[in-house]
Amino acid sequence: MIRARGLARTFTSRRGAVHAVQGVDLDVARGEVVGFLGPNGAGKTTTMRMLTTLLAPTAGEAQVVGCDLRTDPVGVRRRIGYVPQSGSSSPEARVGEELVDHAALYGIPKATGRTRGQELFSRLDLDGVWERTVRTLSGGQRRRLDIAKGLVHDPELVFLDEPTTGLDPQSRANLWTHISGLRDSHGTTVFLTTHYLDEADALCDRILVIDHGTIVAEGTPDQLKQRVSGDAVELELDDATRTGDALALVSALPGATDAVVDTSGATPRVRVRVPSGGRALPGLLRQLDAAGVALAAVDVQRPTLDDVFLEMTGRSLREGGEG
Numbered sequence: 001m002i003r004a005r006g007l008a009r010t011f012t013s014r015r016g017a018v019h020a021v022q023g024v025d026l027d028v029a030r031g032e033v034v035g036f037l038g039p040n041g042a043g044k045t046t047t048m049r050m051l052t053t054l055l056a057p058t059a060g061e062a063q064v065v066g067c068d069l070r071t072d073p074v075g076v077r078r079r080i081g082y083v084p085q086s087g088s089s090s091p092e093a094r095v096g097e098e099l100v101d102h103a104a105l106y107g108i109p110k111a112t113g114r115t116r117g118q119e120l121f122s123r124l125d126l127d128g129v130w131e132r133t134v135r136t137l138s139g140g141q142r143r144r145l146d147i148a149k150g151l152v153h154d155p156e157l158v159f160l161d162e163p164t165t166g167l168d169p170q171s172r173a174n175l176w177t178h179i180s181g182l183r184d185s186h187g188t189t190v191f192l193t194t195h196y197l198d199e200a201d202a203l204c205d206r207i208l209v210i211d212h213g214t215i216v217a218e219g220t221p222d223q224l225k226q227r228v229s230g231d232a233v234e235l236e237l238d239d240a241t242r243t244g245d246a247l248a249l250v251s252a253l254p255g256a257t258d259a260v261v262d263t264s265g266a267t268p269r270v271r272v273r274v275p276s277g278g279r280a281l282p283g284l285l286r287q288l289d290a291a292g293v294a295l296a297a298v299d300v301q302r303p304t305l306d307d308v309f310l311e312m313t314g315r316s317l318r319e320g321g322e323g
């Protein structure tokens, strides 16, 4: 659905050149939900604005839904939906009219716009707001209206720029359900930018991490987490005299690193990092049992996307963003 090669954009201002995006390659397949993650100023919006034809690239090329960005921008625009960061609905407009007028921009007749709008409203849990003014909608409802506008011409690919910024946790979770539903029930491909790691983790099949205008990491949320340092496995032992035996066994696990004994708490603990806690654990438990090392508890902790981000970019996404 998207194939970009060497996409770049440099802005020239009085203070000099800003290399906002510096040669981005990316591929998005049909039906994927792809998250574009990065701190403030990383180049997310600039990339999205290029892919949606709103900004001309200084270098590089891209095909979006089969149309070339440079030679057929109108073809691209017809086939995509774009939901910008700050919604585009005017506060005094009637909700239903806003949608029908937006559909008209795509040449959709009023009657069809109304039917399609009402279908979308029921899919997005907006029943009953058709006659209201935009101003009276909650933040979450307004965001869903923006999304309905982005979908009214039935695009195969929709771009969402920070879809949940500014929403309360419940509205965010609710919107995630709707975004996943787009793909699950309609096969819509979704490309979204976000500051929120939990959002990318919950929603995206694949994540691209951008920093200083270049893509610094790419993969499924699980793959990215595995690239960091593996899972942390912690064994809590019944008997402090057996920590040496437990340490020897965990140290011998394939790919084991950072094996340590911690006797600072009430119960002795042995910790280790392994590529996959789930895979290592069954064999380890058998070996501990065979060696007669009794356990009080076992804990496996997976790294978070924030750990990934820190490792890739040297800074926490939370510091860089608002989320």
Ligand SMILES: Nc1ncnc2c1ncn2[C@@H]1O[C@H](COP(=O)(O)OP(=O)(O)OP(=O)(O)O)[C@@H](O)[C@H]1O
Binding pocket: 011, 012, 013, 018, 019, 020, 038, 039, 040, 041, 042, 043, 044, 045, 046, 047
């Ligand atoms: N029109 C412009 N003129 C000059 N510099 C710009 C312009 N638009 C963006 N930039 C700069 O390009 C860089 C990338 O900006 P961009 O908005 O793409 O980042 P972003 O990752 O979307 O950030 P945010 O999360 O804050 O939206 C920033 O340094 C920004 O200041």
